[in-house]
Amino acid sequence: MCEQCGPAETSQDVRSADPSRRKLVLGLGAGLGVALTGVPALTSSAWAATLKDGRWCNPALGYFPSGGHYGAPRGSSSHAGQDVTNSTGTAVYAAAAGTVIRRGTAVVPGRTGNGLVISHGSGRYTYYGHLSVFRVSLNATVAAGQRIADMGATGNVTGPHLHFETHSGALGTTVNPVSYLAARGVDLGGGWSTIDPGAVGATVKAVQHLITQRGTTLVADGDYGSVSVNAVKKFQAARGLVVDGQVGPKTWASLVYSLKQGSSGAHVRGLQTALNKRSAGIAVDGDFGSVTNSAVRTYQSVNRLVVDGVAGPKTWAAAVG
Ligand SMILES: [Zn+2]
Secondary structure, eight states: BBBSOOOOSSSSHHHHHHHHHHHHHHHHHHOOGGTTTTOOOGGGGGHTTTTTTSOOOOSSSOOOTTTTTTOOETEEEESSSSSEEETTOEEEEOBBSSEEEEESSSSTOOOOSSSEEEETTTTTEEEEEEEEEEEOOOOOEEEETTTEEEOOOEEEEBSSSSEEEEESSTOOOEOOHHHHHHHOOOTTTSOOOOOOOTOBBBHHHHHHHHHEEEHHHOOOOOOOHHHHHHHHHHHHHTTOOSSSBBBBBHHHHOOOOOOOOTTTTHHHHHHHHHHHHTTTOOSSBOOOOOHHHHHHHHHHHHOOOSSSSOOOOHHHHHTOO
């Protein structure tokens, strides 16, 4: 974890991970009835559900170290991000599309080591800290899931990890990354993603390819509209799952196939599409040949998964996470 992951630029109280503390402190000025205004990531589930739109993804695989949570005490301040521990060299991906606006050492006040800031528009930013290697340049435009860096141990740390921050409203106004991503259908802890009707992008294409393999041919256009939603509902009904059209952990687990060299079909296209979201750069041809085998092994290696070339549930969950 971070020994001295620095404070954010705003009132430390707004950053607190302790809801009671946040409510108490904000309540001093705003009144308890509206205490959580401005901290939306933790509140309305209905509001949150509309944001599981496929636009966000998991920036890195690892585990949450003790004391590395958002709001953890750091001297007179509190921890501004969530630490995700893994070994140096583990891949770090852009959590959403955007522009690299800062790249270097101590690029945000109070932060140490090599860091990147990506602007996602509308006052939203993500920060990636303690990196060992940068894989994008300053001012680069990045896609969601694009590999941007390697995990490292630069700055004031006790070991390699990603220090990940989410900022909402302005750079410096941090929110809890775990709940911020959860509201957007992403499990920072590494589990399956969740997408709702209306979602767009590569993860939706992966679903469409998998549904095609399951027997209902869909156009893989990345648009999770009514035709695709109805096909997923039909699949859910056939599997005895909750028929809501939401592709979450249970539906994913039923939908994916374990694939390896020699496999061919729409499900392989789904896998290839998911790997390309993570910078694999392979043809989406439905043929799990040597190129796809190599891409799967590389993906497994840089994410510290078992490197066996078999795309099973863990590899799928990581790739669509
Ligand atoms: Zn940290």
